[in-house]
Amino acid sequence: MLDRKVEDLKILFSKEEIENKIIELADKINKDFGTKDDLTLVCVLKGSSIFCCDLSKHLKMPVQMEFIRVSSYGNTQTSSGHVQAMDLTLPNLENKNVLIVEDIIDTGCTMQFLIDMLCRTHKPKNLKVVTVLNKKIARKIPIEPDYYGFEVDDKFVVGYGLDYEGYMRNLPYIGYFEN
Numbered sequence: 576m577l578d579r580k581v582e583d584l585k586i587l588f589s590k591e592e593i594e595n596k597i598i599e600l601a602d603k604i605n606k607d608f609g610t611k612d613d614l615t616l617v618c619v620l621k622g623s624s625i626f627c628c629d630l631s632k633h634l635k636m637p638v639q640m641e642f643i644r645v646s647s648y649g650n651t652q653t654s655s656g657h658v659q660a661m662d663l664t665l666p667n668l669e670n671k672n673v674l675i676v677e678d679i680i681d682t683g684c685t686m687q688f689l690i691d692m693l694c695r696t697h698k699p700k701n702l703k704v705v706t707v708l709n710k711k712i713a714r715k716i717p718i719e720p721d722y723y724g725f726e727v728d729d730k731f732v733v734g735y736g737l738d739y740e741g742y743m744r745n746l747p748y749i750g751y752f753e754n
């Protein structure tokens with residue numbers, strides 16, 4: 576049984592706000608990458624699954640979707656700072672345009688790990704990062720996304736891919752538990 580209930584969530588970003596933001600983000604990405612060259616989305620499971628699918632529908636270039644899985648939170652609500660690689664299987668991305676798709680950048684440990692791994696083993700032509708949420712205030716590693724949806728305070732947030740003990744990823748909005 577979960578200690579927290581969906582009814583106790585305070586909404587931070589509504590379904591409509593998120594939908595509009597995704598269109599904005601896709602417009603920027605379409606402009607920056609152009610429509611001719613293909614783009615590989617590297618979706619970081621499980622958190623960015625919903626965002627990645629929604630974003631991809633608004634992209635105009637030929638898109639390849641790849642999925643990797645890392646874990647840093649476990650089931651607690653504070654970042655462990657330790658990144659566990661669960662599945663990093665990817666096709667050859669040498670000389671490709673690559674966009675890492677994340678749900679949230681918190682301490683920055685996960686993103687640093689992913690950027691290092693991709694640059695070292697894949698040597699993409701162009702590597703950028705998009706995240707729904709930017710928890711700037713919690714950063715331990717100075718790393719910034721190229722694109723982000725919303726900035727958030729140092730609160731534990733759930734919904735739209737982000738989980739509370741494995742649940743609530745399916746909520747169409749993003750919220751937090753008030754106390």
Ligand code: IMP
Pocket residue numbers: 622647648654656677678679680681682683684685686730731732733737738
């Ligand atoms: P970082 O390595 O500390 O930047 O943490 C990144 C990962 O931790 C994200 O990809 C999320 O999966 C998870 N995470 C960070 N903050 C939250 C949160 O507020 N709610 C749910 N998951 C979070």
Ligand code: MG
Pocket residue numbers: 619620621622623677678679
């Ligand atoms: Mg994540």
